[in-house]
Amino acid sequence: MSQIILHHYPLSPYSEKVRLALGLKGVSWNSVEIPVWTPRPKLTPMTGGYRKTPILQVGAEFYCDTLLILRVVERLGRSGSLYPKGQEALAKAFGWWIEKGSFFNAVCLTIGNMPGLPQELIDERRPLFRVNIDPKELAPKRALYLQRVDAHLAWLAEALADGRRFILGSEPSAADLSTFHPIWFARQNGGTEVNELIAFGSVINPWYKRVAEIGHGKFSAMTEDQAIEAAMASEPSEPEEWWPEAQHIGLKRGDQVSVTPDDYGNPVHGKLLSWTADEVVIRHEDSSVGKVNLHFPRVGFDTARDEKPRV
Numbered sequence: 494m495s496q497i498i499l500h501h502y503p504l505s506p507y508s509e510k511v512r513l514a515l516g517l518k519g520v521s522w523n524s525v526e527i528p529v530w531t532p533r534p535k536l537t538p539m540t541g542g543y544r545k546t547p548i549l550q551v552g553a554e555f556y557c558d559t560l561l562i563l564r565v566v567e568r569l570g571r572s573g574s575l576y577p578k579g580q581e582a583l584a585k586a587f588g589w590w591i592e593k594g595s596f597f598n599a600v601c602l603t604i605g606n607m608p609g610l611p612q613e614l615i616d617e618r619r620p621l622f623r624v625n626i627d628p629k630e631l632a633p634k635r636a637l638y639l640q641r642v643d644a645h646l647a648w649l650a651e652a653l654a655d656g657r658r659f660i661l662g663s664e665p666s667a668a669d670l671s672t673f674h675p676i677w678f679a680r681q682n683g684g685t686e687v688n689e690l691i692a693f694g695s696v697i698n699p700w701y702k703r704v705a706e707i708g709h710g711k712f713s714a715m716t717e718d719q720a721i722e723a724a725m726a727s728e729p730s731e732p733e734e735w736w737p738e739a740q741h742i743g744l745k746r747g748d749q750v751s752v753t754p755d756d757y758g759n760p761v762h763g764k765l766l767s768w769t770a771d772e773v774v775i776r777h778e779d780s781s782v783g784k785v786n787l788h789f790p791r792v793g794f795d796t797a798r799d800e801k802p803r804v
Contacts, residue, residue, distance in 0.1 A: 495552030495727055497522045497569060498720050499712075500536055502529050506596065506678040507559050508547040510670045514563050516710035517665060518570020523715035525550075530617040535717035538779040539724055541761040541787060544621060545754065550720060552727030553785045557761075558754075560588075561772060561790040563667050575667040584661060588671030589792070595645040597622075599675035602638035602691075603683040605631030622757050635690075642679075643692045650696045658703060665707060673704045721782055729786040732767035732774050739768035749799040750775060752789050762799060763787060 499515070499522055501508035515522050527536050531544060540548060540555055549556040549565060556562050567575045576584050604610065604626050615627050625631075631638070649672060652660055660668040679687055680701075693701065735746060744750065744765060751760040752773060763775030766786065773789045773796050789796075 495554075496715075496723055498525055498550040498715060498723065499523070499547055500525045500527050500550065500720070501547035502527055504529060504678075504682070505546045506600070506674040507545075509677050510559050510674040511547050511549065511562050511566070512709040513670050513673070513704065513707050514566045514575060514667070515570070515712070516708040517573045517575065517670075518566050519572035519710060520566060520570045521711045521713075523720075524712045525715050525717055525720050527717070530611075530614045535721065538781045539721065539785060541763060541777040541779075542759060543761045543787070545758055550724065553724050553729040553783070554727075554788060555724075555785055556788045558790050558793060559671075560585075560793060561788055563670070564771070565788075567667075573664065575670070577661055577664065577666055580661050580666070584667045587660065587668040591645060591649070591668075591672045592675070595642055595672075596675045598638045598641040599679045601626070601631050602635060602642055603679045603687055604628055605635055605638070606683050606687050621759070639690055642675075646676075646692050646694075646697060650692075650694055653696045653700050659700065665704060669700075669704050673701065676701060677705070724782050724785055729776065729784050732786070734767050734769045736768050736770060739765075744768065744796065744798060750796050751799055752787075752794050752796050755793055755795050761787060761789075765796070768796075 497520060499508070499511060501511070501524070503526070527533055527546065536548070540557070543557050545558065547559070547562070549562045551565070556565050563575050601624070605628050608628055610626070610628055615625070618626050657663070659665045660672065679691060739745065746765060748765045749762065750765045751762050752775060753760040761775070761777070763777040765773070766776050767774040771791055773791060773794065775787050776784060777787050778784045
């Protein structure tokens with residue numbers, strides 16, 4: 494099997510979600526630390542300019558967005574289960590709710606209490622998030638972000654109130670990791686003030702500690718150049734799965750398409766290879782890395798035909 498490579502940076506909340514998933518599943522992995530903000534000259538050619546973090550690489554296959562990455566990690570590992578039998582859909586839906594409801598509000602609450610944020614990061618994220626993340630802009634809105642975060646944490650506390658160790662029962666799952674990482678970001682970076690404001694409570698705190706104890710498993714540092722070499726040494730797969738639904742919306746195999754996050758982010762372009770209920774795969778090619786496949790989840794991303802195909 495090709496090496497399992499995670500492109501991430503330590504501060505990234507969604508990367509923490511994947512790091513914990515790798516630990517839970519007992520997957521040995523390689524850590525490539527990328528710049529916190531663009532430009533990312535080594536990663537961009539491999540991923541067609543996809544800007545969100547993290548990205549999981551297995552040979553010449555690049556998996557984008559944690560909604561898909563966790564399903565890949567589930568297949569790669571042998572211990573635990575991110576999607577317990579009979580609760581797979583519940584784990585996915587719970588994760589979708591808590592991230593959509595709490596992530597961005599937790600980030601804005603936390604950054605509002607982080608003076609000294611690099612101006613380069615503020616400027617780079619502004620068009621991506623469509624929000625000015627300058628702490629001077631966010632701090633006056635603290636009450637707004639706090640009440641939004643606490644409202645969702647109240648539901649979390651209700652789910653844990655019967656004494657269960659984890660959200661879906663006695664063992665951790667993807668639902669826990671999705672819920673954990675926005676809180677982790679606030680606790681790690683918001684300082685004492687934010688930690689005291691957020692309604693963790695006697696129910697959430699023990700759960701938080703149990704999830705943190707999962708850890709990141711066994712990993713080794715890898716350079717970006719080594720990751721490029723791993724991609725160039727591998728041949729991308731030729732996925733054959735195809736649902737006729739794609740044709741119903743005017744797409745067919747081989748079309749030049751764009752895939753764009755439906756919340757924030759930039760489009761990525763390539764040749765459409767596969768369309769299933771859960772996943773879209775496109776072929777990307779760059780002279781510095783060769784041919785690679787980019788995988789995206791269906792949920793959270795919009796695929797459309799390129800009106801003017803890129804050369």
